[in-house]
Amino acid sequence: MEEEKPWALISEVGGDGLLEDVTDVLTRHFHIISHRDFLQNPRLHGPRIRAVFQWNAQPVAEPALLALLPSLKVVANGGVGVDHLDVGYINSVGVKVTNTPAVVSSATADMAMGLLLASARRIVEGHQVAVDPKAAAPIANNLLGVEVTGSTLGIIGMGDIGYKIAQRSKGFDMKILYHNRKRRSVEDERAVGATYCPNVDELLQGSDFVMVAVNLTPETTGLIGHRELLLMKPTATLVNVSRGLVVDQDALVKALLCGSIRAAALDVTHPEPLPRDHPLLSLPNVLITPHVGTHTYATTRRMVQMMADSALAVIQGQVVPNEVTAK
Amino acid sequence: MSHLRYVRCVKKLWALAQRLWVFKTTAQRHQKVMEEEKPWALISEVGGDGLLEDVTDVLTRHFHIISHRDFLQNPRLHGPRIRAVFQWNAQPVAEPALLALLPSLKVVANGGVGVDHLDVGYINSVGVKVTNTPAVVSSATADMAMGLLLASARRIVEGHQVAVDPKAAAPIANNLLGVEVTGSTLGIIGMGDIGYKIAQRSKGFDMKILYHNRKRRSVEDERAVGATYCPNVDELLQGSDFVMVAVNLTPETTGLIGHRELLLMKPTATLVNVSRGLVVDQDALVKALLCGSIRAAALDVTHPEPLPRDHPLLSLPNVLITPHVGTHTYATTRRMVQMMADSALAVIQGQVVPNEVTAK
Secondary structure, three states: OOOOOOEEEEEEOOOOOEOOHHHHHHHOOHHHHHHHHHHHHHHHHHHHEEEEEOOOOOOOOOHHHHHOOOOOOOOEEEOOOOOOOOHHHHHHHOOEEEOOOOHHHHHHHHHHHHHHHHHHHHHHHHHHHOOOOOOOOOOOOOOOOOOOOOOOOOOOOOOHHHHHHHHHHHHOOOEEEEEOOOOOHHHHHHHHHEOOOOOOOHHHHOOOEEEEEOOOOOOOOOOOOOOHHHOOOOEEEEOOOOOOHEHHHHHHHHHHOOOOOEEEEEEEOOOOOOOOOOOOOOOOOOOEEEOOOOOEHHHHHHHHHHHHHHHHHOOOOOOHHHHHOOO | OOHHHHHHHHHHHHHHHHHHHHHHHHHHHHHHHHHHOOOOEEEEEOOOOOOOHHHHHHHHOEEEEEHHHHHHHOHHHHHEEEEEEEEOOOOOOOOOHHOOOOOOOOEEOOOOOOOOOOOOOHHHHHEEEEOOOOOOOHHOOOOOOHHHHHHHOOHHHHHHHHHHHOOOOOOOOOOOOOOOOOOOOEEEEOHHHHHHHHHHHHOOOOEEEEEEOOOOOOOHHHHHEEEEEEHHHHHHHOOOOOEEEEOOOOOOOOOOOOOHHHHOOOOOOOEEEOOOOOHHOOOHHHHHHOOOOOEEEEEOOOOOOOOOOHHHHOOOOOOOEOEEEEEEOOHHHHHHHHHHHHHHHHHHOOOOOOOOOOOO
């Protein structure tokens, strides 16, 4: 059984790569080799590799790499977004692509709510004031936030993640507006008390919190720009858990400086990380986290299990769960 | 027009003008009388640590307000006029020395629901009522509690610091793993207004809810949020991934969470406190965090506030502290001040007093 285990290429264990504590999920069914070790002798290792497991978009699935992997059957991505992959090209050389939908949704929705609350109630500033070694008597009176309970949340992108965000915000008596390519069923809407906005402008004008939870596609690139930010209330907060490119960052900087919106909370930027002199880093009303929407031990483990299951299904010629094809 | 009709017309106009003039001056006199009849109230200050400037209109509609500093310029002159003290951040301190200067005082109206800083029995004994602001603070405090829980679980403060650190070339976020909130177990100690609203909010995260309270809640209340009563708080401590403390501070709840309780908690668990600092034994908490008896703590309240700058809690990496901002939104602040004004007016006008607190 040990000899029959297929070989798989990963970026590395630890560092920016696969969490060491979850590698057992892969090694149960695969021999794994790191990109560095692979490059020691690509002609020896290459022909054995049946799967590439991508984590943080590494190792990069470019033509130069694929050319060294004649037996490759699948690129299994850790995460649901595959905007970094040329799926059409990969399919054209006989390789399938899989991702990890659903399993990432709860953790990402939790993160979205965490960002919304942390921004609304100024938790990062509050902590900094409370633990500042220099502050003799922190005056917290000025640290006023905005009310979350009873406010209006506008969700742009009501897929798996967007819907879970709606479920969570219902407990805060938030009024929910949403915009999506496809309208949800009446039951879905009723269950969370969500109102469909066919025109996203309506949502932007009516929301106290605008939550962006879409895929990155050519249509959603720059979805939130100057115009959209001006339509938002000056008291409103923008929260982005999609991809950095969905928001026009220059327009966002301007909107924050000029008070077109109150604040922004971003788990994603473009690039990641931002250059150290980027204006977003120094604005007081910006909260940024380093793309940690799925970063819990349990969710990470579930993602890797899903990657392993999908890759095995491809290699064994079974029905492939979670395959992504070019549209 | 005939001469007669003209005279009648002019007479009517003149009568109308007279009535308007009388109305106007009566209104002005009424306004002046109202202004003079407004009772006087003592506050700590406007701005700074005191009352938010933007909400003072809520008070000045019905009261003349005087700051503590101005009052002290001439207590003998100002003292006898003062019918109400409005306390904000427990200031001005309602101690015997102050009360002795306020012979006409009828009410101390507190901003906030907790009155552990007031000797209610003593204040009542000198003929003064105490009021607080329950209910109106609950949603904002419950929101804060959830915000602290999520920020701690998902390491949002650390994440932000890594993301914006001017020195970090390429922040590696891989190590920044948090703990799962969805589907985890939340144990709520203190299921009053605030505790119940926390339960309502955590239900949306599919959290399993355990709770401990002096009195068990109704079956309908429990079912509505899917909460399970733990008559023994130890059961709650052992079973929870997040322990939320939302009790009043009383002699019974002082030091409620100490060495023993922290050892009963899971080593992967998080403590969240939105009650009062004294409900938690802070030395025991420091030890538990250092030794890994619990994973982390998130505190909106400490004792004292603020903590001394060399206190160990300030430097522990797994501690999130906010400076008692549970009610700090503009809307909630305004509602609190309105409630204080309404309660104080009711006392002064001899009506039924909403939100009175008496010594138990």
